[in-house]
Amino acid sequence: MNHQITASTCCYCGVGCGVLIEHDGERILGVSGDPAHPANFGKLCSKGSTLHLTGDPAARALYPELRLGKGLARSRTDWDTALDHAASVFAETIAEHGPDSVAFYISGQLLTEDYYSFNKLARALVRTNNIDSNSRLCMSSAVVGYKRSLGADAPPCNYEDLELSDCVMIVGSNMAYAHPILFRRLEEAKSRRPQMKVIVIDPRRTDTCDLADLHLAILPGTDVALFHGILHLLLWEDWVDRDFIKAHTQGLPELKSLVRDYTPQMVSQLCGISIEQLHQCAEWVGTSPSFLSLWCMGLNQSTAGSAKNSALINLHLATGQIGRPGAGPFSLTGQPNAMGGRETGSLSNLLPGHREAGNAEHRAQVAAYWGVDQLPEQTGLTAIELFEQVRSGKIKALWIACTNPAQSMPDQSAVRAALQACPFVVLQEAFRTTETAAFADLLLPAASWGEKEGTVTNSERRISHVRQAIVAPGETRSDWAITVDFAQRLEKHLRPGQDSLFAFDTPSQIFDEYKQLTRGRDLDLSGISHALIDRLGPQQWPFPEGASEGTARLYLDGIFPTANGRAQFVADPYRAAKEQRDARFPLTLITGRLRDQWHGMSRTGTAAQLFGHVSEAVLSLHPDELRRHRLQPGDLISLKSRRGAVIVPVDSDDSVRPGQAFLPMHWGDRFLKGGVNTLTQPAFDPLSKQPELKHSGVRLEPVHLPWQLFALIEGNVQQHFETLRPLCEAFSYTSLSIAGRERPALLIRAASAVAPDPQLLREIDRCLALNDGPVLAYDDPRRSIGKRVRIENGRITAIRLAGETLARHWLQNLWLEGRADEQLRRWLLAPLSAPPGQANASTVGSKTLCNCMNVSQGAVCAGIGRGLDLQGLKQELGCGTQCGSCVPEIKRLLAATAQPVAVVS
Incomplete structure (x- = not known):
């Protein structure tokens, strides 16, 4: 095998870590940190170190798909047909309703060259400022x-x-x-x-x-x-x-x-x-x-x-x-190239080179450089406003690239209604599994991490070269190439007979055109090129032409880029958040991140390893709140805001104050029925137009869902997702995740007030391969309880518990251990619910504390029980020796077992 190493950049957060991609030209085989990159000096977090595990081909969009009418299924097509159709629809829409009847919603995960191509397309060709980015939600x-x-x-x-x-x-x-x-x-x-x-x-x-x-x-x-x-x-x-x-x-x-x-x-x-x-x-x-x-x-x-x-x-x-x-x-920037988007003008109020779309002089400068008579004056729509106008029918054609608004936008009911109502939705995306993909009339397959070339700018203004390691799979194309191809076709409708504005063949050509728009500006990039970065390494801007190195810090002379060179003290009074606690909604919902997942999980959600630490959406409440609501950890509740509701289990967490509740932001409808952003609010800052995703008024309502389902199946996880997720719509509560490292499996938890139609269970069993073959089964129709386990070559490969699920953790551990002993067979063939020898279903060893070294919480607790300190745990188990993200949790476990110290008052 021809193993090669390509230096590139991580595609997750704005730290901008350098990575070394191990590959054979066709497949990515592994990833490690780049010791030469100044952002991380060889270190990677749990997400970055598992990048090579997130390229599930079954989750990828590999060829264009077109739907020729609402309600019809998309079918495979070729690139010429796809882009000609898109150009025709956009041209007709613009001709009939004007340039502002179309819009572009793009992403902080695009490369700078992708961003620039979209900006030129929207403003110079279409003549609209309706181009905004998911960075509107971020920075x-x-x-x-x-x-x-x-x-x-x-x-x-x-x-x-x-x-x-x-x-x-x-x-x-x-x-x-x-x-x-x-x-x-x-x-x-x-x-x-x-x-x-x-x-x-x-x-x-x-x-x-x-x-x-x-x-x-x-x-x-x-x-x-x-x-x-x-x-x-x-x-x-x-x-x-x-x-x-x-x-x-x-x-x-x-x-x-x-x-x-x-x-x-x-x-x-x-x-x-x-x-x-x-x-x-x-x-x-x-x-x-x-x-x-x-x-x-x-x-x-x-x-x-x-x-x-x-x-x-x-x-x-x-x-x-x-x-x-x-x-x-x-x-600290949230996305890998949100900074590059800001530089290229990829918010509706901006233009390239830190210019303002509302500034006539700035518009004239960019128009002259692009060789067009003028740029649009009409203010562009920001993300929340954009989807409101999609829903009202003013936006009739919407192009979405590399982002998932049907998961990430607040007030999801309104956003999904907007996408459903829009006459023409184009989705340019690497993963066909995102929530937004269901609404796309045209799906264009994009190249992903490791498959494309360009640049990104991290939180410290450092520009890195993202290098292509492998050939993009199927018929996928780089984002800039898709945009340029579409633009050239649209030009035939909007600028017939004129020279193309998009004569680009490589991303370096695009960067070289873009950087001239920064010359003399505060972010001057005129001295940077792809070749220079390859020679000198990643560089911080400003880096004007003739410079020998980037600029480490700004404002060393105390002179600021204002009219008089002075910084401005800003006197804004404190104003409370939009939704305060009240009698109807007495809790404040806070959203935030998990350690091992990223954003909407379109990528991390394909790697079983990244579910080991937290496997499902859980609402964290202070113990006093649990007692006040008479809840136990694990109980299901309906969490309601003024916009919608989701059903989730609760947990006791004294890191949250009474009166507050915490829910991770990652869980969309794909993994949690409804999704977290069903609850969040679209109210936004009057200046930045950024929505208040962190702060919503909510209440808890009890739900009685005694009939429960647990299912597990090994094999093609994405295929199982596609067959089983639609069947779960029948249940009031559904949570899906992935487990296992060597043998990934889909896990499903669901619950309803009553048992479903037996035909639905039979269909679920068919998808789980539990209707025939080496399957052990027990059914109690009177209590609507059933147990099925498939055992092949002495180990479990599929499980279905219906009615109640007390044994699910025990069975999942048996599956992980690869054994199916006589104890399992006796339990299966008897009317027992709880697992043998256990009073409850929880097991301390089921949670992975250290993802890098695959060390469970049970193993850490056992080591602490043997008297190991942090250093001893690192040496014996390996936990905490790679990315270090598990160390704070290990320290808390050590502190919890330490002898209390007497305090003299």
């Missing part, structure tokens, strides 16, 4: 914060600042889960310099809090009040840099007038923290030699997201903590 409030306060959308910091800072404030980010490689770097820095102060501001006590010297568990949505309260104390104690303020800023008098009212007493009450905590936080911010802030979705996904960003940046301007090592406001 748009950070964009507004940087621009209002500093003059440009440019994070000023460098990853080295995590190691150099004396005080690090992490706000609204479970960094240990969302950006684990950077968190490990921060962990190591603090272990070397214990005097470094770490402040974590988060309503929940997350794994990130384990590193904190101070955790401020503020009430959700009160960040602006907190930051104003900190500034109040900084001014009162004179912990400010008066020389910096005088020389480099403006607007402080107005802000001082505002924050005068944010007294410690008022802020303590608003935020739900003590006055002592507030004072400690302000003292560390104000007196530390260097102060760095890190934030993510907890600040951005809010109706006050722009105000939160600027209020945080105010603290840096007041203390002069910007433009030097270890200091500055540093947003």
Whole structure:
């Protein structure tokens, strides 16, 4: 076998880790971290290290599919037919209803060259600003914060600042889960310099809090009040840099007038923290030699997201903590190339090179460069507005690329209704399994990670070359190539006889055209090329022509890209989140991330290994809330908001405060009937237009679903998904996941108030291959209980429990262990429900604590029982020695078994 190694970049979060892809030219065989890449120096998280396991061919879109009428099935077609049809529909729609009757909704996972192609298509050819990105859901409030306060959308910091800072404030980010490689770097820095102060501001006590010297568990949505309260104390104690303020800023008098009212007493009450905590936080911010802030979705996904960003940046301007090592406001990007999208203008209000679509001079500059007479003046639709207009019928043709709005957008009932009503939906996507794929009239198969070339920009402004390792499978094409081909066909309708605007043959040609639009701008990329990155390695912008290296930090001279060179203090008052707790909806729902899943799980959801730590959607509630609602862990409840409801099991979790509930954001309708975003709200920030996905009013309602189903089947997981998921629509509650490493299997949990029609069970059994062959079965029709297990070559290959599922964990462990002993046979053939020798169904060993080394929680607990400490567990079991994401959980298990220490008061 011809093994090769190709250096490329991870396709998950905005850290931008370098990866080495092992392949044979046709298949990706493995992946490891690139020691030469400055973002990660060879380290990878649990998601990045399993990239090679996420390319399930059965989940891929491999050829174009076209539906010629609503209600009809799509059928396979060829590229010429597909793109000619799309060009004809778009041209006819534009001719009849105008350019703004069509729209493009694209993705932070696209490469910069893909982004640029789409922008030129929408604005120069179609003449619409209706092009927005899922980055609207991710980073748009950070964009507004940087621009209002500093003059440009440019994070000023460098990853080295995590190691150099004396005080690090992490706000609204479970960094240990969302950006684990950077968190490990921060962990190591603090272990070397214990005097470094770490402040974590988060309503929940997350794994990130384990590193904190101070955790401020503020009430959700009160960040602006907190930051104003900190500034109040900084001014009162004179912990400010008066020389910096005088020389480099403006607007402080107005802000001082505002924050005068944010007294410690008022802020303590608003935020739900003590006055002592507030004072400690302000003292560390104000007196530390260097102060760095890190934030993510907890600040951005809010109706006050722009105000939160600027209020945080105010603290840096007041203390002069910007433009030097270890200091500055540093947003952590959620997607691999959300930054590249912002650079190329891939939000409806932007143009390439950090220009504004609403600025006539900027429009003229871009139009002249592109060789068109003008660009559209009409304001483009942002994500929430776009889907509202799709639903109302104003948008009649919608092109979606590399994103899954039928999972990720808030208020899913409205979004799915919009997609269903839209006359023509094009989906350009690598995975045909996403929730959005069901709504596509035209499905265009895109190349995926490892199969395409281009560039991405990470959180520290560093541009990396994404290199192709293998030939793209089937008839898939790179996103830029699809866009350019479509654009050339559409030109024949809209610009007949004129030279093409899209004479591109390679992604490097596209980059070389795009970078000239940045020349002289704050993000000047004119000195960068694919070849230069290959020669010098990934580079930070600005990197103007003639430069020999990138720019590590911005604003070292205190001069900002504003009209007068001064940064702006922004005085926005605190405004509460849109939905507050009330009698009808007495709980606040917070959403967030899991350690081993990413976004809508279109990719990570194909790897069984990544379900080992958390296998299903579970609502986390404080023990007091469970008692108040008379619930036990594992009970199913209906979680209701003003927009919809989902049924989920509950769990006891004292990291969540009473009055709050936490649900991971990843679970869409594919894995959880209804999906989490059925609950979330479309209310958005007035400036950034970013929706408040983090904060919704909800209530719990009991459900009585005594009839339950558990099923497991090995083999082609995607095929089983396609046959079994539709059958599960009959149940009130359905949860699907994947288990196993060597032998992946589909797992199904479902529940209903009454037993289903026997024919449905027979159909499920047929799909599970349990109707004939080496199957052991027991049925009790009177109680609507049935058990079936298929045993081949001495081991279990399929299971179906109907009526009740007390033995499901026991059976799943037998399946994992590859054994089917006499104990199993006796249980199967007797009217017993609970597994032999067990009073309940739970088993501590079923959860995988360390995914990298496949170490279960049971093995860790057993090691602790033998007296092993953290180092001993690492040496004996290997846990915590790779990505390190499991270490905080292991430390909690160690602490839970430690002897209590007497406290003298």
